[in-house]
Amino acid sequence: MNDSTAQKAAAEKAFHVSWDQFHRDARALAWRLSAAGPFSGMVAVTRGGLVPAAIVARELNLRIIDTFCVASYRGETIQGDIEILKSVAPEFSGSGGEGLLVIDDLADTGATVNALRTILPRAHVATVYAKPLGRPRVDTFVTEVSQDTWIYFPWDLGLSFQAPISSREGR
Ligand SMILES: O=P(O)(O)OC[C@H]1O[C@H](OP(=O)(O)OP(=O)(O)O)[C@H](O)[C@@H]1O
Ligand SMILES: Nc1nc2[nH]cnc2c(=O)[nH]1
Ligand SMILES: [Mg+2]
Numbered sequence: 001m002n003d004s005t006a007q008k009a010a011a012e013k014a015f016h017v018s019w020d021q022f023h024r025d026a027r028a029l030a031w032r033l034s035a036a037g038p039f040s041g042m043v044a045v046t047r048g049g050l051v052p053a054a055i056v057a058r059e060l061n062l063r064i065i066d067t068f069c070v071a072s073y074r075g076e077t078i079q080g081d082i083e084i085l086k087s088v089a090p091e092f093s094g095s096g097g098e099g100l101l102v103i104d105d106l107a108d109t110g111a112t113v114n115a116l117r118t119i120l121p122r123a124h125v126a127t128v129y130a131k132p133l134g135r136p137r138v139d140t141f142v143t144e145v146s147q148d149t150w151i152y153f154p155w156d157l158g159l160s161f162q163a164p165i166s167s168r169e170g171r
Pocket of ligand 2: 108115149150151152153
């Protein structure tokens with residue numbers, strides 16, 4: 001079992017997000033952030049943060065955008081080790097991230113946001129979704145999802161056949 005498969009298997013519930021819903025939720029995040037700004041630039045946390053970052057940047061007219069590139073290694077324990085593959089440019093980190101907006105799709109354990117805050121302690125961190133462990137690490141989010149739920153994002157999904165309810169096992 002690989003890293004995220006173990007965490008997915010441990011999650012009891014599934015929350016499937018369509019492109020439409022994700023766009024709506026990312027736009028709702030932009031509305032909230034429009035009251036928290038203005039921001040001088042944006043940092044997208046790769047890879048999941050790239051999608052909401054594009055939507056929020058369009059809504060808030062932000063054009064100076066950098067990436068914070070991480071890989072996380074999730075084992076049987078929920079908390080993952082985070083490896084920073086690429087940090088932000090010095091002009092972004094110089095002031096500790098003051099005035100910057102950081103965007104990610106989700107805060108789960110908060111480990112990714114914790115890694116980011118070592119570099120940008122003063123940035124405003126926003127995610128579309130947040131689970132209870134990650135929520136205190138985030139400044140703005142839209143929807144809270146329980147810790148035992150795995151979120152399936154539209155870029156990880158495809159259309160597939162669904163058996164009629166009447167033909168399912170146990171019926
Ligand atoms: O709060 P945490 O427990 O750190 O989990 C949240 C992070 O997990 C996911 O990224 P993931 O590491 O799976 O990689 P990806 O964005 O490249 O898909 C998600 O996009 C967040 O960045
Ligand atoms: N897709 C996805 N990635 C995650 N990484 C950490 N938690 C999650 C989750 O609920 N869904
Ligand atoms: Mg991510």
